[in-house]
Amino acid sequence: xxxxxxxxxxxxxxxxxxxxxxxxxxxxxxxxxxxxxxxxxxxxxxxxxxxxxxxxxxxxxxxxxxxxxxxxxxxxxxxxxxxxxxxxxxxxxxxxxxxxxxxxxxxxxxxxxxxxxxxxxxxxxxxxxxxxxxxxxxxxxxxxxxxxxxxxxxxxxxxxxxxxxxxxxxxxxxxxxxxxxxxxxxxxxxxxxxxxxxxxxxxxxxxxxxxxxxxxxxxxxxxxxxxxxxxxxxxxxxxxxxxxxxxxxxxxxxxxxxxxxxxxxxxxxxxxxxxxxxxxxxx
Numbered sequence: 001x002x003x004x005x006x007x008x009x010x011x012x013x014x015x016x017x018x019x020x021x022x023x024x025x026x027x028x029x030x031x032x033x034x035x036x037x038x039x040x041x042x043x044x045x046x047x048x049x050x051x052x053x054x055x056x057x058x059x060x061x062x063x064x065x066x067x068x069x070x071x072x073x074x075x076x077x078x079x080x081x082x083x084x085x086x087x088x089x090x091x092x093x094x095x096x097x098x099x100x101x102x103x104x105x106x107x108x109x110x111x112x113x114x115x116x117x118x119x120x121x122x123x124x125x126x127x128x129x130x131x132x133x134x135x136x137x138x139x140x141x142x143x144x145x146x147x148x149x150x151x152x153x154x155x156x157x158x159x160x161x162x163x164x165x166x167x168x169x170x171x172x173x174x175x176x177x178x179x180x181x182x183x184x185x186x187x188x189x190x191x192x193x194x195x196x197x198x199x200x201x202x203x204x205x206x207x208x209x210x211x212x213x214x215x216x217x218x219x220x221x222x223x224x225x226x227x228x229x230x231x232x233x234x235x236x237x238x239x240x241x242x243x244x245x246x247x248x249x250x251x252x253x254x255x256x257x258x259x260x261x262x263x264x265x266x267x268x269x270x271x272x273x274x275x276x277x278x279x280x281x282x283x
Contacts, residue, residue, distance in 0.1 A: 002159055004137025008082065012090075015083035021213050021223070025084045028209040028227035030095060033058040036201050038103075046194055052104055053256040054198065056239065059099045060257070061088035063231040067222075070268050074275040076221030084226040089234055093130065096238055125241050130234075163233070172258060178251065187255060195260055199267065203228055217279045224275070225268065232261040 015022050037058040041051055064085040071081040176184045210223035235257045242253070 001133045001137035001140070002163065004134030004139075005141045008086075009138075011079050011083045012086050013083075015080060015087065018080075018214070021080075021219065022084065022087075024209060024212055025223050025226055026088060026091070028206060028223070029062050029084075029088050030059065030091075032205045032209065032227070033198070033202055033230075034099075036205070037198070040197075045197075047190065049252050050191065050194055050256060053253045054194065055103050056100070056235070056242075056253055057198070057230055057256045057260060059092075059096055059103075060230045060235045060238075061085070061092035061095075062226045062229045063233065063261075064089060065233070066265065066268065067225040067229045070225045070272060071222045074221050074225075074272045075218065075279045076225070076275070077216070077218040078222070080219055081222035081226055084222065088226070089231065092231075092234060092238075097241075100242060129237060187251075188259065191255060191259060195256065195263060198260070199263055202264075203267065221275050221279060224271075228268065229264055230257065230260060232257060 034055070037046075037054050040046060041054075046054055062085045064082070067085050068078050068081045072078040206224050206228035209227055210220045213219050213223045236254065239254045239257070
């Protein structure tokens with residue numbers, strides 16, 4: 001509901017005016033990390049336990065709050081960042097279930113059967129727990145908020161960030177309680193090298209792809225942060241809707257996302273001073 005309150009459809013509509021840029025950014029968000037992940041898996045780089053977790057991480061949309069905040073702090077085009085991020089999260093509601101059904105096919109199941117199963121299992125709860133509350137938040141803003149929108153938006157952005165932290169805490173607490181502290185730490189040690197390789201590629205390809213945008217450096221910064229982030233706020237609810245029955249498999253699915261989220265926060269923030277100076281050189 002809070003995210004729906006923050007949605008600005010005028011900003012989302014404005015990014016369609018630069019359709020080539022929109023196509024490049026969305027392709028970078030959804031396809032580039034997926035192609036890289038599938039390539040590494042073809043060469044048996046990932047441990048078998050982490051295969052599905054990295055596929056899930058690769059197909060997720062960008063995080064709305066972080067990429068907009070980081071873009072703004074780096075003097076980038078925060079409106080475009082908001083438009084790209086919001087649109088990617090809307091697309092993800094359809095993209096993630098069906099990409100998952102194609103890429104993670106159970107033995108003896110057809111692709112069409114997986115599509116039908118994914119739609120039946122995931123789309124109703126996604127509508128009930130994501131789309132409908134977002135609509136209620138947007139509707140409440142239209143009805144009750146006539147003035148002072150910017151002031152209220154800042155407060156709600158802080159609440160959104162606190163909600164993301166709460167989601168991360170609950171997911172970590174669930175993982176530790178089900179695995180035990182020692183096994184959880186061991187999993188973290190095992191996972192970190194894979195996350196580091198994924199992060200280095202993700203940051204590098206995000207910068208390369210954003211360089212194909214217009215000559216406006218502010219827009220390039222927005223593209224960079226949109227492509228280089230993965231959404232914890234969207235990913236954790238979606239993980240609960242996937243047809244995964246085994247508790248340990250579910251943990252292997254969400255652990256890469258949880259740890260990568262904190263890693264990308266730290267690395268993304270470290271780029272802000274350099275990007276701000278880079279933007280100022282063209283101003």
